[in-house]
Amino acid sequence: MQFFFEVLIGGLLSGIMYSLVALGFVLIFKASGVFNFAQGAMVYLAALSVVGCMEKGAPIWLAVILAFLVMVVFGVLTERIVLRRMVNQSPISLFMATIGLAFFVQGAAPLLWGNQPRGLDIGLVDEPIPYILDTFGIVVSRFDLAAAGIAAALVLVLALFFQYTRVGRALRAVADDHQAAMSIGIPLQHIWVMVWGVAGFVALVAGMLWGARNGVQFALTFAALKALPVLILGGFTSVPGAIVGGLIIGASEKLAEIYLPPLMQGVLEGNFGGIEGWFPYVLALVFLLVRPEGLFGEKHIDRV
Amino acid sequence: MFNRSRKIALMAALVAGAFASVPAQAAEEEFFMIPSYRVGPYGANGNAFYGGFVDYLNYVNMKGGINGVTATWEECETEYNNAKGIECYERMKSKARTSAGPIHTMSTGISYALIDKTAADHLPLAMMGYGRTDAVDGSVFPYAFPLVTTYQMQASAIVKFIAGKEALKGKKIVFLYHDSAYGKEPIVALKAEASLNKFTLVEIPVAHPGNEQGAQWQRIRQEKPDWVIFWGWGVMNQTALKTAQKMGFPRDHMIGSWWAGSEEDVIPAGDAAKGYMSATWNVSGKNVPLIADIEKTVYGAGKGNVQDKGKLGTILYNRGVSAAVLSVEAVRRAQEKYGKGKAMNGEQVRWGLENLKLDDARIKALGATGLLPAVMTSCANHEGSGKVKIQQWDGSKWVLVSDWIEGNKALIHPLFQASAAQYAKEKGITPRDCSKEK
Incomplete structure (x- = not known):
């Protein structure tokens, strides 16, 4: 039972890391109706900008500020060059544009900062907390716990921002209908710049935590793959959904990785480990069949 | 009038270009096809490896070539992607008709995809420390070489x-x-x-x-x-x-x-x-004389391939140099049989790879003592070493x-032979009789 809880807690904490990436997707989708395929590439660009600035001699706090500015500039350029010309285009056109953007960032970011994998020390050591290990015999990482705290704070701030600020309400209005929002005087371009800037900030937080955990390298773009089932499960428009979805995906994939292969081996023979690569997608697919809008997503109703 | 004079200038340039290319074609050149990856998920690894590979080819040219034959090469970006690897191979293979050094993909997936193609095209495929390992049995895989170790x-x-x-x-x-x-x-x-x-x-x-x-x-x-x-x-x-x-x-x-x-x-x-x-299977550091000399000679002349000089002497850079050493030695070995100072075609280099004699004395002569183990290949053993540190x-x-x-060769090599025999059966290949190969 002790081992079960260790796997469960480890999974929940891993899930929070997936949620951090999923949050960036949710923000842009919520505010502009665009599924931003480039979110993983943005995580990479943000983390690479931090280590790039640090290599040039900037202290970490300055590197983070400079990296945030890079993300804001990226947001402004994306709006000016890509999105502004695509107002009122079909969602699939916008989605295709973000695919192009993803490949562009994946190619341009290493050109800017180099493609060498680097470490990133943010002062959080990824080691077990001795008290929990000694008392309960369970490994709980100091790093993962801190990441969970950061994610919780981020979600709280974003939820309050969307719910209680004028800008937040404007973002939601734009997401519902571009033309209607423009007709009541909401400046679409400004809103898009703002939301891409906020998504850039979320990408920066996610990139720093993932980068500190696994190194800053191209593979950070793969973090987006972990966020997709989280989004399907939690809903594309819900900030709390991204967190709950992450927790469910993280815990279930870890439990599945530990407990399913022995059962499968008993029935089918062979080695069935490594299932956490596809298991979250199967789980998300099942959810999709039962609840297409996700756990917390808004139900889409068309008038006939 | 302007168009006419421009046409004349263009024709003159083409004619001059055609004449200018004559001496280059006349010189003996050994072509190395390099399906490399320097961008994408594993670009950092590829950069160091292929940087070392190209630096050594440059080094050899600056030292007089392979018995006077100039090494030439062309890179094609695969991004470690099988489909792109095949595309690169198909695009470059026509250039490898008359002379062809060993092909290094640094990718097990691309190597697998190219095994049948290279055999059909009579081009040698090197897989140093990766790729299809039962290709150690050269009686079934004449053109594939999982060199050094598997x-x-x-x-x-x-x-x-x-x-x-x-x-x-x-x-x-x-x-x-x-x-x-x-x-x-x-x-x-x-x-x-x-x-x-x-x-x-x-x-x-x-x-x-x-x-x-x-x-x-x-x-x-x-x-x-x-x-x-x-x-x-x-x-x-x-x-x-x-x-x-x-x-x-x-x-x-x-x-x-x-x-x-x-x-x-x-x-x-x-x-x-x-x-x-x-x-x-290769060591790091710049204290190997060959690596130090490459830095001095190639980078001293401003011809280095690696932008970040900090990569020199790293494991992957030295591995790229080691791979190039083995490739050039295969060409030299082929020249011993087919004619010194001549460009070697794929079939001849294949023979060179299958008859490598990179012993300690030769490694020392190259200034590469300690960089890589001695490699002695044969028809029955395309690995040639099996050693690591x-x-x-x-x-x-x-x-x-x-x-x-x-x-443990006695334990492991029979596994290769069994797997290769199975492959031969599936593909309808009649294995060569290695005792008749010279």
């Missing part, structure tokens, strides 16, 4: 290294591997070693890309192994080291494959990598902790 021999050598530290009987070893053809290759060898040495083997796969290994290391914590043998690649390597630290597993009881043993694999993991060991990361550099260790 995954199976490497795994066997790692077991031998552990056995040198403690008796294996009754011990438990976890094999943590990338869930792909690359990761699965050594399982057959480790099972044979477990059966021979009476230790328990626990296999734990990691799904690609391996950036999340919490469950796997929790299982390792539960299994309480004495050692972890680790077959990782890319981000999986740093993640494993970091997660091992998180779970409290001692890194000095973790030994990786050579694809998990470069500076690119350990530096991003920071302190978590300290004490970690890996196998390698074990190195340990001290936090800033790799330190060698063993001499060359040869895997």
Whole structure:
């Protein structure tokens, strides 16, 4: 039972890391109706900008500020060059544009900062907390716990921002209908710049935590793959959904990785480990069949 | 009037160009097709490897060529993608009709995809430390060369290294591997070693890309192994080291494959990598005379291929140099039979690769003592060595902790022969009689 809880807690904490990436997707989708395929590439660009600035001699706090500015500039350029010309285009056109953007960032970011994998020390050591290990015999990482705290704070701030600020309400209005929002005087371009800037900030937080955990390298773009089932499960428009979805995906994939292969081996023979690569997608697919809008997503109703 | 004069100028330039190219065509040139990857997920690895490879070709040219034959090459970006690798091969193979050095893809997937094609086109495919390992049996695979050593021999050598530290009987070893053809290759060898040495083997796969290994290391914590043998690649390597630290597993009881043993694999993991060991078939450092001379000669003349000079002397850079050394030696060997000072075609270089005599004396003459082991190939043995060293990361550099260790050939090579025989049966290939090959 002790081992079960260790796997469960480890999974929940891993899930929070997936949620951090999923949050960036949710923000842009919520505010502009665009599924931003480039979110993983943005995580990479943000983390690479931090280590790039640090290599040039900037202290970490300055590197983070400079990296945030890079993300804001990226947001402004994306709006000016890509999105502004695509107002009122079909969602699939916008989605295709973000695919192009993803490949562009994946190619341009290493050109800017180099493609060498680097470490990133943010002062959080990824080691077990001795008290929990000694008392309960369970490994709980100091790093993962801190990441969970950061994610919780981020979600709280974003939820309050969307719910209680004028800008937040404007973002939601734009997401519902571009033309209607423009007709009541909401400046679409400004809103898009703002939301891409906020998504850039979320990408920066996610990139720093993932980068500190696994190194800053191209593979950070793969973090987006972990966020997709989280989004399907939690809903594309819900900030709390991204967190709950992450927790469910993280815990279930870890439990599945530990407990399913022995059962499968008993029935089918062979080695069935490594299932956490596809298991979250199967789980998300099942959810999709039962609840297409996700756990917390808004139900889409068309008038006939 | 303007258009007419421009046409005349253009024609004049074309005619001049045609005449200018005559002497270049007349000179003997050996073409090396380089399907490389310098961008994409593994671009950093490719940059160092192919940088070393190209630097050595430049170095050879600056020293007078391969017995006077100038090495020429063309790179094509594969991004470590099988489809792009095949596209590159198809695009460049016409240039390799008259002369063709060994092809290095640095990718097991691309190598697998090219095995039949290169055999049909009579072009030699080198797979140093990767690729299809049963191609050691040259009677079935005449054009494929898993040179120096293979995954199976490497795994066997790692077991031998552990056995040198403690008796294996009754011990438990976890094999943590990338869930792909690359990761699965050594399982057959480790099972044979477990059966021979009476230790328990626990296999734990990691799904690609391996950036999340919490469950796997929790299982390792539960299994309480004495050692972890680790077959990782890319981000999986740093993640494993970091997660091992998180779970409290001692890194000095973790030994990786050579694809998990470069500076690119350990530096991003920071302190978590300290004490970690890996196998390698080439050493790092600039104290090898050849590497120092490349820096002096090639970079001194401003012809270096690697932008970041800090890469010189790293494991992957030195591996690229080693791969080029073996390739150039294959051409030299072919020239000994088919004519010194002449460009060698694919079939002739294939013979050179199959009759390599890179012994200690030749390695010393090249200034490469200690860089790589002696490699002596034959029709029956396209591997030619089977030796690795074990190195340990001290936090800033790799330190060698063993001499060359040869895997258990008597145990492992019959596995290759059985697999190659099966392949021959499936493909309807009649194996060559190696006793008749000269």
